[in-house]
Amino acid sequence: MAARRLLTSRTLIGLPGGLPGLLPGLYPGLLGLQVSRNVGHWNKDWKPKPYPVTPEERAEAARKYGLRPDEYEPYADDGMGYGDYPNLPVVSAESRDPYEDWDYPEHRRNFGEPVHVDFDMYGLDRINASQKMRFSMQQYALSFFGVMAVSIGIYYYLEDKKMHWPVLPKQYPGDGAVHYTFEPAE
Structure with a gap:
């Protein structure tokens, strides 16, 4: 309601009649401010209930999970939090x-x-x-x-064995010829 009052305030909008006067047909759902309730389930609806103790609770839990009462067996109540969920x-x-x-x-x-x-x-x-x-x-x-x-x-x-790579020295064309140097040119 506070958001609706804020949007319809003449001082905020500065229009005659406020925002509803400007867009009368669109006002209820304007800017997604309309609250809608969806039909469906919440996670709390699926949350297991406490561990069933009585036969009536076991039968109700079996019906909840779509099982026959004779085939329904919950997890052991060991503190893991499985509740009435079937094993x-x-x-x-x-x-x-x-x-x-x-x-x-x-x-x-x-x-x-x-x-x-x-x-x-x-x-x-x-x-x-x-x-x-x-x-x-x-x-x-x-x-x-x-x-x-x-x-x-x-x-x-093989850890302490020496590895020997048989290689020859690099060969250049011409014996003793200098092919390059890092000295400045003369």
Whole structure:
């Protein structure tokens, strides 16, 4: 209201009738000063509620996240602040069906579908936790440390060896001829 009074002040504008007299049809939304309330959700609407204790609270939380009460399991109340958010299994986006008609195909998920707490870590361009590796982690570790040990061994073996580059002295046309000098010309 104060901004409206300020814009319509005759002393500020210096026009008869103020700004509303100049632009009567445009005044309510002039300069974006009109307050509009958008219909939608706030982040506080998505914030998890406290950890459910009673069966009624668990059933309400399961309904909130679109799960059946028997498949709803919240995270442990260990102080991390997950509240009533469901402990969902880790399913990477890369392991989901690429030919399904997803609402969000870039994430391979549908609207309203609850996502894992670490959803940003399991996208199409991130870790695929569902992938079966070609070799075991022990084989990967053994290969890595084997290559590093051989590289370090070669380095320490060759560290004190002298390197000799066989080169000849620079050759100029004509023996003993001075081709340039830094002395002033005579």
